[in-house]
Amino acid sequence: MSNRRDGLARRLRRMMRPAWLGTVRRTRPLSDCWGADRGTPLDRYYIERFLAEHGADIRGRVLEVKDSGYAERFGTAVETCDVLDIDGHNPQATVIADLGAADAVPSDSYDCFILTQVLQLIFDTRSAIAHAHRILKPGGVLLATFPGISHIDTGEWGGTWCWSFTLHSATRLFGEVFPPYATTLQTHGNVLAATAFLQGLAVEDLRAPELDRHDPHYQVIITARAVKPSITAADAQQ
Numbered sequence: 001m002s003n004r005r006d007g008l009a010r011r012l013r014r015m016m017r018p019a020w021l022g023t024v025r026r027t028r029p030l031s032d033c034w035g036a037d038r039g040t041p042l043d044r045y046y047i048e049r050f051l052a053e054h055g056a057d058i059r060g061r062v063l064e065v066k067d068s069g070y071a072e073r074f075g076t077a078v079e080t081c082d083v084l085d086i087d088g089h090n091p092q093a094t095v096i097a098d099l100g101a102a103d104a105v106p107s108d109s110y111d112c113f114i115l116t117q118v119l120q121l122i123f124d125t126r127s128a129i130a131h132a133h134r135i136l137k138p139g140g141v142l143l144a145t146f147p148g149i150s151h152i153d154t155g156e157w158g159g160t161w162c163w164s165f166t167l168h169s170a171t172r173l174f175g176e177v178f179p180p181y182a183t184t185l186q187t188h189g190n191v192l193a194a195t196a197f198l199q200g201l202a203v204e205d206l207r208a209p210e211l212d213r214h215d216p217h218y219q220v221i222i223t224a225r226a227v228k229p230s231i232t233a234a235d236a237q238q
Contacts, residue, residue, distance in 0.1 A: 046211075055076050060110075
């Protein structure tokens with residue numbers, strides 16, 4: 001009898017709140033290239049807002065991956081910008097290295113490291129974060145973004161896509177290198193943004209209030225601002 005009542009209650013909820021899926025009632029996305037063929041990829045809304053909010057950190061000697069586009073766009077007092085890439089054929093690259101094994105990159109070199117949507121492509125994420133910390137100057141800032149809810153790239157990065165993250169996993173990973181007081185991690189997104197992103201909708205398909213609504217249970221993008229302390233714990237004890 002209780003099972004019948006439960007079934008009727010669930011049916012009533014469906015009738016009162018029907019699921020009108022419309023154009024997203026499909027087994028293939030509207031776009032399989034992040035919505036770039038429709039407009040601005042949805043994850044870039046959160047990534048670029050994060051970088052704009054921390055433009056004052058993008059100063060001095062800067063390191064960015066693949067190209068210097070964000071340093072040029074959001075930087076406030078950039079003196080020089082090096083470009084890191086594992087691909088030696090990239091004409092914009094000035095530093096050729098795998099961030100997961102970047103021993104050849106000198107320590108204490110950069111005031112800011114812009115690391116957007118890269119960590120998911122590196123199997124040894126711990127090593128990558130450790131190298132990012134090492135190559136920053138004391139007081140230098142790492143501005144990193146990485147995916148939570150996402151489809152796997154169908155293009156050049158699909159073969160090296162290793163991870164998606166949560167706030168909990170990111171907190172533990174960054175906490176192994178950067179002190180908690182110097183690290184700020186945030187999640188961005190909600191169920192609508194997550195659904196739209198998976199379907200390949202673009203920023204222009206949604207309204208700003210819909211994108212701005214924050215629900216920590218739907219982590220589309222995770223951002224990290226981490227500062228390398230000017231004084232290490234060992235120095236402080238001396």
